[in-house]
Amino acid sequence: MLHHDLMHPFRKAVEDRDEAAMAALLADNVVFTSPVAFKPYVGKPITAAILRGVLRIFEDFRYVREIDGSDGRDHALVFETGIVGAPGVRITGCDFLHFDDDGLIDDFMVMVRPLSGAKALSEAMGAQFGRIQQEAVEFAERFA
Template identity: 75%
Template sequence: MHPFRQAVEARDEAAIEALLADDVVFTSPVAFKPYPGKPITAAILRAVMRVFEDFRYIREIPDVAEPSGRDHALVFEATVAGKKITGCDFLHLDDDGKIDDFMVMVRPLSGATALAEAMAAQFERITEEASAAVAAEEPSS
């Protein structure tokens, strides 16, 4: 089992964040532009944990053609605002084994729409959490 899957299933936010590379890029299924950086990606993943109900991974697909084992696909099911969704987390690992590319896809459209609405309601909090994390990392003068 992939360590990210273990962390998510344990709902261990600290472990999830620890698996992210500082320069991770998160590509959302409902936003046009990717989100670069660990603070925003961690904040988005915390929000997802708040809006997904009955979340469970149902399949883990390693890239058998890639001997380095850097690409993983984790298929999941969840409910958002009463809509059942199926999705996939596509993870790419850097040389240190940290997630440096994280793309999510979901279906059906009604579920993606419900997810977009639920995440839009979380976005002010996501932005505040990411900004606080960045401020905490900055050296004080």
């Protein structure tokens, strides 16, 4: 097991459920590609709000593998999780992260399996989306 302070900063932020630290690692122009939405979301406010929404619905979340690209700019973090309100559903997924020159995430793509888990995730996130959009607006106004 990796020693905690050698852990990737984003992984540590997620595992600590530290929303501020997660948001601080996002570039302003980050592109977030969701496993359940057709079009990517662009920008730090909406991406940070989506990640906060995910923290609310993931249950017993843990990263199980970390894969580094040779240039240090690409990271893949494999996770396993359940979903609040979907007993018995287990998802395996991967966060594909790309880091810019400043060490901030400028590209964030999530993939999940199996399809039944993706559907449960889609339903749980859909139920949150009004709140997520509202939080994104508030975040953008706060840092404008």
